[in-house]
Amino acid sequence: MNPLERLSQERLDGRNRRMKSIIETAEKLFLVKGFEKTTMQDIADEEGIGVATVFRYFPRKEKLVVSVAVHIMEKKIAIFESVNNLDIPCIEKLDQMFDFFMSLNLSEFQNHTRLLDAFESYAALSEQPLEGIENYFAAINRTSKIFEAIIEQGKLDGSIRTDIEITEAFISITYAFASFSRKLTIFQSISITESGCEFEKQHKILKNIFLDYLRAK
Structure with a gap:
């Protein structure tokens, strides 16, 4: 794997890890607050990232x-x-x-x-x-x-x-x-x-x- 391919793979792995982390954080909050009452801002705050990042992975x-x-x-x-x-x-x-x-x-x-x-x-x-x-x-x-x-x-x-x-x-x-x-x-x-x-x-x-x-x- 050349340096460019390695960098691309590292970015993909990082994206997948972030997506999985957001999903697991959302799962915990949905369990406590329910689907309706949990906001994307709640998930972003719990995850420690900006809400725009959450929307980048999950537009809705x-x-x-x-x-x-x-x-x-x-x-x-x-x-x-x-x-x-x-x-x-x-x-x-x-x-x-x-x-x-x-x-x-x-x-x-x-x-x-x-x-x-x-x-x-x-x-x-x-x-x-x-x-x-x-x-x-x-x-x-x-x-x-x-x-x-x-x-x-x-x-x-x-x-x-x-x-x-x-x-x-x-x-x-x-x-x-x-x-x-x-x-x-x-x-x-x-x-x-x-x-x-x-x-x-x-x-x-x-x-x-x-x-x-x-x-x-």
Whole structure:
């Protein structure tokens, strides 16, 4: 790499680091103040830069909001990919995938869950499609592709059923379980059953029902 190319790469790396830092700062503020009440000036002040710099990277706040949501999704995708890369049968991967969703009540994941729920409501109530929203949908699609790859493995290793539309069943079950996990995370301080069953028990019961349904007989 010649000096000019090296300088260009260093500038690109510096820009990427700054963009990531702004996104992470925005994520913290959005969690505390919400999307509506957090201003670009708030983010600039917290980041220790001029607000013009924030606008240079993100000309509209909506674009920054979407970037935060995508940033959170990418962290989840990295976990899904790590599970997919494990050298274990498909049904065991599904077990670990459900365990991940059960961990959403941990502090970091809990914050991510709250923000993604708030983001989806924010996007749904927006009069116009948010700038960059296609990147969020692309992240969701990447998640689906990973799930599909796990299922394809299961068809080959014989650990899951093949007498049903297994791909559709798994994706439906996964999103239902993930949604259930997210709701329990948000309302974890409220008992939602008359028996006062702990959330962990509810998770395990549902997980076992789903795994028994998907497992090869």
